[in-house]
Amino acid sequence: MSNATIAATTANTSWFARLRALAVEALNLHLQTCAIIAESHRRPL
Numbered sequence: 001m002s003n004a005t006i007a008a009t010t011a012n013t014s015w016f017a018r019l020r021a022l023a024v025e026a027l028n029l030h031l032q033t034c035a036i037i038a039e040s041h042r043r044p045l
Helices: 003-042
Strands: none
Touching: none
C-alpha cells in the first residue's frame, strides 16, 4: 500500500468512526427520550 492509500484509509476509518459514534449517541438520546415519554404515560394523573 502506498502512503496515500494508507492515509486515505485511515481518514475514512476515522470519518466512519466519528459518524458511528454520533449515530450511537443519537440513538441513546432517542431511547432516553422514549423512556421518559413511556414513564409519563405510565403514571396516572
